[in-house]
Amino acid sequence: MISIKNLNNTINTIALLMLLMFVSACNEYTPKPKGYNRIDNATGETVEYNFPKFSFRYSDxxxxxxxxxxxxxxxxxxxVYPKYNAIIYCTYLPVSKLTLPKVLEDSYKLAFSHSLKADEIIQQTYINVDRGVSGTVYSIEGSVATPIQFFLTDSVSHFFRGSFYYAEKVNSDSVAPITEFVMKDIEEMINTFSWQGK
Structure with missing residues (x-):
């Protein structure tokens, strides 16, 4: 048999639960939108960088x-992109007709070593006959360490290679605007690249 005291406790508990449901149901639920870091792409000028064997223009x-x-x-x-904690590692190698096939193969292997994690690898060929510069840009999409790799050569004695890396693990979707911005800088570099002391 239920005692009056237990009945009062049960009624009080039910009343409290109903009051809580009524109070919490007054506001309409609104989910919070996903937030991303704000990425400001600087729009500066380009400056010329001169090295003993080559020159190019790049962002200031x-x-x-x-x-x-x-x-x-x-x-x-x-x-170095200090604002984005990102780096393009660049190397120039003198080559000959005998050593060029090996460095081309190495560049191809380095780009495609990311194929297991990459969603897609897009190759874009570049040729500028007037400057004696040709090469390939690899856009590596997905969760990879290096979203852009490229090389340039004169097919005779010069070879230049670059690999773009973020200095920390990133979500490729979150940094897509930075990667696009850096790709534009790399395109400017390639379009203005010329060999010195042929």
């Missing part, structure tokens, strides 16, 4: 760190 929003090469006649440097 970056800085170039020249590195000490461990191999004679090679040039190593990084194009």
């Amino acid at each position: 929003q970056v800085h170039i760190d020249t590195l000490q090469s461990k191999v004679e006649n090679e040039i190593w440097f990084n194009i």
Whole structure:
């Protein structure tokens, strides 16, 4: 048999639950939209960078760190995007008709080593007969360490390679605007690239 005291406790509990449901049902639920970091793409000028074997124009929003090469006649440097915590690792190699096939194959292998994680790898060929520059840009889409790789050559004695990396693990969708911005900088570099001291 139910006692009056237990009945009062049950009624009080039910009344409290109904009151809570009534109060919480007054406001219409609105889901919060997904938030992303704000990415401002700087629109600066381009400046010319001259090295002993080549020159090109690039954004003035970056800085170039020249590195000490461990191999004679090679040039190593990084194009650093401090605002985005990103780097393009660049290497210049002198080549011959005998060594060029090997460095071309190495570049291809490095780009396609990401094929297991990549959603797609798009190759874009570039040829500028007047400047004696040809090459390939690899756009590597998906969750990969390097979304852009490229190489340039004169097919005789010069070879230049670049790989774009983020300095930390990122979500490719979140940094897509940065990758597009850097791709435009790389296109400017390629379009203005010329060999020195042929």
